[in-house]
């Protein structure tokens with residue numbers, strides 16, 4: 120545990136990607152199985168200890184520390200695990216040697232809701248502050264050390280001199296502590312066989328297109344639909360019934376939320392597309408898609424009722440094909456995969472699948488005009504795909520671009536600010552803003568319409584934080600209410616009717632576009648201006 | 656009981672000693688000021704008269720050219736402020752010259768601590784515990800998560816890093832008044848007698864400390880020193896210079912920061928610190944609550960910092976306390 124805690128601490132304080140890679144690789148090289156596997160699982164977020172929650176830790180501490188002092192400390196630190204590691208009352212006498220990482224994992228996975236209070240406490244008693252921090256981070260699975268699961272896999276690849284794409288490929292069939300994976304990478308054992316498992320393959324992603332133009336000879340243009348990106352996989356041992364799984368963009372298995380999609384995809388293969396809900400009111404060029412709000416009814420459900428299935432029927436608009444009938448197509452150029460997709464599409468039931476159309480435009484300027492004319496809410500923007508691009512995991516420079524629609528803008532007034540989390544825990548970085556419900560000079564009030572915590576630079580954050588502290592009129596725990604003096608120009612993707620806000624409106628992806636230090640608050644927009652943008 | 660203390664009134668820009676029309680650490684220019692110590696959030700220029708310790712007056716003069724109207728008072732000495740108020744300056748252990756101010760009026764005693772700490776510091780006189788009716792205390796580190804480790808451990812961490820990576824230098828961000836000199840003095844106490852390199856903004860204050868009797872060993876300016884000469888050495892700069900273009904002249908610096916905030920990982924991360932050194936010139940939670948217990952005032956007033964938690968502690972221990980909403984205290988010197 121000591122070495123793992125030291126690694127976590129070093130990663131917290133290390134800035135550079137290369138230095139992080141070096142630290143993780145060095146740890147993996149000099150740590151034996153199974154500890155190195157557990158560490159890798161922790162870094163890739165692959166561990167889950169359901170008995171230990173943030174609330175468990177909070178409860179444990181509340182029994183030992185005054186609840187008000189706990190809350191104030193937690194608000195300041197911005198992180199439950201770290202606060203607990205700092206506030207844990209150390210036992211007067213040592214209570215046994217520090218556990219190894221494998222031991223800690225074993226204890227954690229054995230804990231039940233009933234036993235967790237006692238067992239977690241006795242583990243904490245055996246550790247120092249850094250060890251407690253590492254243990255609690257491990258237990259809650261929220262490492263927040265600036266290491267993505269991708270970075271950890273790159274470090275693994277670097278450590279043993281294997282290709283990271285191979286690591287990604289073999290990863291998904293494996294479970295912690297990944298002894299087979301280490302045997303393959305470190306000792307040259309044969310790679311684990313996963314051909315017949317319905318495993319997730321990492322998505323190919325796009326870079327934003329910034330002030331550049333591309334040639335349409337080299338790139339094909341396609342709509343970027345406003346649903347959720349999904350991957351459908353069907354696989355099984357030869358001669359047996361296969362299994363279908365639906366994966367979200369992050370690789371989460373969401374089959375249970377979309378049983379009808381799984382049932383409709385029964386041919387061995389892997390396709391990539393946008394999951395949406397049927398609806399008529401959009402009436403875009405291809406029609407057929409309801410708003411994102413409708414799709415939201417289907418997300419995050421463990422079971423789906425019959426009514427759900429009829430009221431919000433899901434379908435997939437296909438973008439790409441990765442595997443088909445045992446053949447891996449990912450190395451083929453996009454144009455060839457597209458040709459295959461268009462022909463295999465005929466094998467899929469039209470009730471649940473359609474094809475994302477290629478936009479016919481002769482020149483980039485023409486394409487820009489088409490994009491500007493688009494009013495369909497089911498369209499988030501455009502995708503530009505290099506015609507010769509293979510299907511590769513992640514974002515690869517120059518292959519795919521996303522070109523989002525210009526955002527909508529509205530001037531709002533800052534009303535409340537809350538401390539951020541993690542790196543921003545000492546700053547008021549989450550802002551609630553509102554629009555006037557009438558003429559502010561005739562005594563109108565502000566109605567909250569949304570929350571934003573991005574869109575500003577670090578320098579602007581410092582200024583915003585100072586503004587909040589100097590213009591506080593009320594405090595509620597980590598939240599400060601400010602006087603109505605600062606105008607924020609908010610950019611957002613779309614406006615919707617909502618029951619969550621008193622204003623009856625909500626925004627999608629609101630972010631701070633500009634801080635209008637210059638603009639008097641009474642000149643900010645009224646609620647009607649936002650309501651006029653709703654197209655639900 | 657506080658009603659009897661109408662002669663001392665907290666206002667948003669300072670503590671007003673009403674019968675003497677004198678202000679303590681005022682945030683704006685006033686005719687008569689008492690100043691606890693030289694940090695910018697407590698000491699400002701432009702007052703008619705400024706009563707402070709001789710060291711604080713020297714520091715203020717260096718920073719703001721405030722020779723005019725300066726009235727020096729030694730530790731333990733009492734001055735008559737008028738209106739029947741006497742003020743005595745007592746060591747606060749915060750930085751060189753820092754004082755608590757004991758105010759007496761009609762048999763009532765109020766102590767304004769300014770900033771203080773209880774740990775030993777080779778660069779200044781130690782805090783003295785003095786009984787009073789009202790203790791006006793700071794609360795910069797007023798949360799139970801703050802527990803400053805022994806400074807020897809932090810210095811050892813710094814020296815170990817220096818030894819492990821002799822081809823680099825360790826660049827320590829430390830406040831120019833107090834923290835920088837304490838850090839250097841503690842390095843000397845730990846037997847580190849190599850030259851310490853200084854950012855230009857540190858030089859005059861270090862020289863003033865030495866003139867006032869605090870030896871700091873061999874100090875050299877970074878300016879004009881070839882990059883390679885600084886490998887394996889400690890370089891001290893103000894925190895604002897840590898991530899500044901200025902540091903590009905150094906040989907592959909390891910960024911360190913000496914501050915009580917370094918106890919919280921995310922704070923260190925925010926400042927891009929690679930080597931956090933938990934060194935503070937303020938009282939930590941244990942020192943704050945311990946001091947209240949030792950001084951045992953009838954009531955505590957809390958000036959600046961995280962007052963909510965300290966108020967709660969008073970409540971839990973059946974002690975009277977209130978938070979003063981003072982403006983302009985920014986923790987220059989955490």
Ligand SMILES: [Zn+2]
Pocket residue numbers: 692694697749770988
């Ligand atoms: Zn100070």
Ligand SMILES: [Zn+2]
Pocket residue numbers: 694696697770793984985986987988
């Ligand atoms: Zn202060």
